[in-house]
Structures are given as structure tokens and as C-alpha cells.
Amino acid sequence: MRNIFVPLALAVFLGSGAILYAAGQAPMPADYDEDTYGPWAPVIWVKPVKSVIFEHKIHTVDAGLDCDSCHDDLFAMEAGAAEENDDFTMETLYAGGYCGACHDGATAFASDTRCTACHIGVRGHARIVGSGDGQGSGH
């Protein structure tokens, strides 16, 4: 009896924790295939400014792009690789690099418009990731 109880309690504890953790974000639908459409979880860049959000779903499922539309020419597959580059700036986007390849005003809305469509800020970052360092929520 006891042998069953302990793992059961552990499973309930971890399970409810995972559910609570995921409650902040929309759960992934069953028919969403991450191998085809990219990771469900949003990519969040914090450099050079906090914070910019990218969702694969909007670009693959909604806009109909393939993986090789962006990978590996514009973006490396490795998560967070782009923000380590010194040229990951708005200037590069305006010149057609990174997001700017499509976000040029012709294919998709221009990079110098609708700033807050991608820039979620410190507040948005804290909402999704949680303000781990306490700095964001303190001020």
C-alpha cells in the first residue's frame, strides 16, 4: 500500500506543478506538430533590449512559411543564437537582415512599424518568463 502511495503523491505533486506552470501560456493543441511547425513555446530574445517575442505558429501555421524559409540562412536553428550576434539590431532589420527579410513593408509589416507587435518589453517578459531577478518588478 505504502509502495503505491509515495509515487502517487509525487506524481500528483509534480503534475499539478506542471499544470500551474503551463497555465500562463496557451496549451499546445493536439494537432500541432512541432516537427512541422516549429516549437510551440515562443522564442524570447532579451538582447540587445528586453524583450522581443517570436512565435513559430504565427509564421508557419498562420502565414504558411516552411522551416527553410528562415533556417538556416536568416536564423540558426539553435535557440538564442541570433541574439549573440552584434548585428542583431533594428539597423540590420531595416537593411533586410533577420526578421527584416520579410518585415520590409511589402511581404509583412515593416520593421519600423507596429513596434509592440514583437517588443513585449520588460513587463511582457516578466509575464511569460517570470521576473526572476526581482529587478523588473521592483521598479
Next chain:
Amino acid sequence: MKIDELEKLPSEDISTLASAERRKFLRLGLVVTGMYLGGTVLSLTSARNSQAAGVVPEIGKYPYSPHYSMVIREKLCIDCELCKEACVKTNHVPAYGYRTTILERRRSLGGDRFETIFMPVLCNHCNRPPCVRVCPTTATWKDEKTGIVVMLPSRCIGCKTCMTACPYNARYFKEETRAVDKCDFCWEAKLSKGETNTACAEACPADVRIFGNMADPESRVFKLVHAPETMVWVLRPETGAVPNIYYINT
């Protein structure tokens, strides 16, 4: 005067008063009463021409020189909060307070689509500051030359009435000094030492905050709010505080 002579004079009672005279008197009374009623009780006419021309004062009517103000190009704000970081560092703002912050609101684009609007806020350095009016110890006042609403912490008794009076929630109580603290357009940290820009405006990577002298027609702040076809607004104009932080979307 003798009584028999008085009796010969014409009577002054209402039997001899001409009807027209009586009406004239009555009308005068009504006019006087009506003026008072119309002017104050009923307010049929406004007491003064208030703000009919908009929130930006007419050219040449800036009461201070330099008339420091800030123009905020709201739609460019991305809430990176580098302005807040710079302000905290420059003015030694503790973690529980702020001199400037970014507010956030969501606007419906129809359906389930929304857009986020980030709104930087700070002390509006009002021309008629409600905080100054309520301070019992004159610890805060509007500088006669620059128009900056400044604080003298040593005179502040910490009653926090100014915090309640401020329409912009731009004041906080600083435990370290036991006094209320607020934005002074970096007067103490920078402007009084010969610098010309505030820390927040300097730090902004998106050119959202533009600080300058509104009384100077050559300044960028002046040109921005006086540009053709520009919608300029201020926060909470109904308070009558006449704020000096102008918001535009160009």
C-alpha cells in the same frame, strides 16, 4: 422741518409711485439676481476661456525660460525600461519607488486581436501643480526660472499629502531621506551641473523621450508639438493642472 410743512409735501408712499418706476426697480433686482445666478450657480456662461486652444500653450505664452518640458512619442515605446534603469542609477531611486515608469494597456483591434501600448509616465511639472498647493511646509515648489517642480527633502515632514494630490502618481516616499522624492528633470544630478539632457531621454534607444526648452522655437520639443497635422495630448487635462509632458504619435 416742521410737521405742517411736511404734510404739504407730496406723499412718497407706493400710492403715488408710477407703475413704470416700480417695474424698473423690480427689473433691476431681477437683473442683479440673474447675474449672480447665471454667473455662478447655473454657470450658464463659463468663468473663463479655459484651454479652448488645446493643451499646448500658444507661442510666446510659455511662462518660464527655459521652459523645460518633455515630448513622448508614445507608439515607439517598447518598454525596454532602459530609461528607468538610467533614472535609478542617476537619481539613486530605491527599488520600492520610481521617478518614472512605463504603463501598459491593451487596445482591441477587433476580433481576438489586440495591440499593446506602452505609456511612459513621470512628473508632469505642471504649470498649476496640485502637489505644491497642498504642501503644508513649502517643501515642494515650482522653480520660478525653469518651471521644474522641485523638492527640498529637509523641509518635508512626510505627510504624503502631495502624493495624494498628484494626478499622475509621480511621487513616492523615500525611506532613506524620510522625505517624498520625485522627478526633477535631473536638475540636481545633471542640469544644474551644465548638462542639457535628462538621464531617461539619454538612455532611450527608440528616441521616445525628447527633453528640451519649449520656450525656444528652435528646440526639438517645440518643433515636434508645433509640427503640422500633429495630434498632441496630455494626461488627465481635466484636472486643470496644465501639465508639461506632451504625448504625440509621430
